[in-house]
Amino acid sequence: MSEFSVCEGWDATLSVPTVELFPVAFFDAAQTFDCGQCFRFDRIADGSYEGVAFGRCLRIRQEGARLTLVGANRADYETIWRSFLGLDEDYGMIRDDIGMHFGLYGNTIYEAMACASGIRILRGEPWEALCSFILSQNNNIPRIKKIIGNMAEGLGEPITAFGKTYYAFPCAETICRAGIEGLAPYRMGFRARYVLDAAEKYRQGELDFDALRVAPYEQTEKVLMSICGVGKKVASCAMLYGLHRTEAFPVDVWMRRVLDKYYPDGLDLSSLGPYAGIAQQYLFFYEREKSSQEREKKRA
DNA sequence: CTCCAGGCGTTCC
């Protein structure tokens, strides 16, 4: 297991408890929250990250290997944030495993892992992840964030933290009750009816997330894809980020291009091991980093 | 004005 010390503290300015973690390896808040897996955390003025998950608000400060969870005590850490942030996973072991499975196909994966060494796959809530990735289709991240933020403000439970009001992600029942008219103010476009179909199925017990967490991959995928507006891509994202199934490997147009570029002879998606989805995130981040560097170069 | 955004459903062959 990852070994670091856990100390409770107090933030006098905000008058909230804190949890200090040190030294934490393979964690970078910027990489983790800015790699398209999470839509409810944002960088704030002082460089820390702040957001809402599991109906709670959290601020995360990072100085190298020192992590400060602001607005959390030890119990919050142990019951919510340790799992959410993936801090109970041994990323050293995971990276070794990924190397074993992908290394056969060349060393791109090692470059990607070096580039994105601080990414952790967040273990979010199933309903929120499913709904969020339905909204992500044919859409861009700033607008996805805006839609979700506005919907939370309109339909979610208020949360008071740091002297402000935040809003939890709305539950499926509330969204059902809102109906298509109630969702209209959030400007989801053609995705609104998809979200409603998912909410309806969830409310009627057709989506048993605890069962889907452990069911065979194809079975889980099939159930998720029975929702109108959920295809292979959205299903795999819901599985990876919401059901915490790290073998799920989302392939979209971007990823297709990345795979064709680095693995022109193809790679057997079924032989990539239990952490293929984490590897996917490394590759995605790596490629995005490289193309943004290219654009910088062109500008100069 | 056009183009695009980590897709998907429908409609053709």
Next chain:
DNA sequence: GGAACGCATGGA
């Protein structure tokens, strides 16, 4: 089965 095409919306 697989290649087109439309889809709502807002930002560049």
